[in-house]
Amino acid sequence: MRSLANSHIFREVKPDVFAHTMHxxxxxxxxxIEEILENPEAKHDGTRGLAAFYEFDDLAKASTVLVENMIDPKTAFSDSPVQAPIQRAFKHNxxxxxxxxxxxxxxxxxxxxIGMTGLAAMRGNEILSEFDWTVFPKGSVVVDVGGGFGASAKFLATHAPHVNIIIQDKPEVTAAGIQAWKGHSPDLLESKRVVFQSHDFFDPQPVKQPAGFILKNIIHNWGDSYSLEILTHLRKAASPDTKLFIVGAILQYLCPSSNDSESAPEPLLPSYGAHGEHQYMLDMAMMTLFNAREHTTDSLSALLRKAGWEIDAIRGALQGVQLTVASPIVSDN
Ligand SMILES: C[S@@+](CC[C@H](N)C(=O)[O-])C[C@H]1O[C@@H](n2cnc3c(N)ncnc32)[C@H](O)[C@@H]1O
Incomplete structure (x- = not known):
């Protein structure tokens, strides 16, 4: 407790007595506590989700073999989602x-x-309003690829009522999503303004030439070779005018860079030091759980270019969620 209190996580209010702090x-x-002891499996049900997020003990345990995974020639250069530290730590594939x-x-x-809900609340869908959706004509189709239960679609359906949305995910997720939408927005399902579609994003994209594709919290779950496959399928289905919207965090450099307008003044590190730690911890978490990573502007741009996309704009504050808007690279020949 004192080790934590020394970092302002709890405080020692009198000898051997500790109280919560904001952190x-x-x-x-x-x-x-009685409620938790009575039903431990439901400990996090109905909570804000942050306590669940910080309790990911599997992530903590797997991070102890991160170095082992990085120096073992069998896994050192792999980006396979079944050769990450988590499989090594828990001995499965x-x-x-x-x-x-x-x-x-x-x-x-x-x-x-529940932890993901907590994280999603920190990375709100409001970032989608950074794009001017009025440039899309009425009835345009936007596909939310790996859209889960449709949290982004729910925001977009209100923010851009002239746009139709297709939410793609695995069959079990779309089935649960439809049930949820029947409860909160049946009219949007009935009018087909919002449609769920089962689709594996490693297969060719069935929706051709839509106005836009959204990838929210997807790319950081997959190593580059897998992300490239996802992005290439989208590029093949795109028209020259299709926009790609990537929602997620972009890592801040710790040296002078083009992000300088948002950097801390010297002698602080550009990330404000400990204040900016969350982004780098998430980067390591992606490596530990998925053999994947958070991207910097340059690594994201290089990945997108390989798949035939180029970045038009990046919106949103560093250290928060960002919206990257990209367009197809169209060759002259
Ligand atoms: C981190 S969640 C993001 C969900 C949503 N985009 C959001 O931000 O709320 C990743 C999503 O990708 C979906 N997914 C994973 N593998 C997939 C695949 N091969 N094809 C389609 N969806 C997949 C998962 O079911 C999950 O809904």
């Missing part, structure tokens, strides 16, 4: 999501889902 409060579910499906991982699966 430690995110570790609290807000539930009475399933992807993270397949592993969560095992009966013994019920608690972990529930906690992960």
């Amino acid at each position: 430690s409060s995110v570790l609290d579910t807000g539930k009475p 399933l992807t993270l999501y397949e592993w969560y499906e095992l009966p013994e991982n019920v608690y972990r699966r529930r906690r992960f889902g």
Whole structure:
């Protein structure tokens, strides 16, 4: 406790008595201890999700073998989602999501889902309003690829009511998404302004030449060779006018760069030091869980160019969520 209190996570109010601080409060579910003890599996149900996020013990355990994974020639240069530190630590060869499906991982699966909701709340869909959707004619189609239960679509359906949205995901996710939308927005489903479609993003994209594709929190879950495949399928289905919207965090450099307008003044590090740590921890988390990474502007731009896209604009504050808008590279010949 004192080690944490020394970093302002809890405070020692009198000898051997500790109280919460603003920092430690995110570790609290807000539930009475009796309620948690009565039903431990439901500990995080109905909470804000941040306590669940910070309790990912599988991530903490897997990070202890990160170095081992990085120096083992069998895994050192792999970006396979089944050769990451998490598989080494827990001795299996399933992807993270397949592993969560095992009966013994019920608690972990529930906690992960709730933790992601907490993270999503920090990375709001409002960032989509940074694009001027009025440039798309009425009835334009936007495809949210790997759109989950349709959180981005829900925001967009209100923000840009002239746009029709297709939410693509795995069959089990779209089935759950349809149930959720029947509850909160049945009119949008009935009018077909919002449609769910089962689709694996490693297969050719079935929606041809839409106005836009959204990829929110997708690219950072996949190593570059996998992300390239996803982006290439989208490029092949795009028209010269299709826009690609990538929503996610962009890593800040720790040296002078073109991001300088948002950097901290010297002698601080450009990231404000400890204040900017979250982005680099998430980068390591992506490596530990998926053999993937968060991107810098340059690595994202290089990846997009390989797939035939070029960045038009990046909006949103560094250290938060950002919206990268890209267009197809159209060759003259
Ligand atoms: C981190 S979640 C992001 C969900 C949503 N875009 C958001 O930001 O709320 C990743 C999503 O990708 C989906 N997914 C994973 N593999 C997929 C695949 N091969 N094809 C389509 N969707 C996939 C998952 O089911 C999940 O909904």
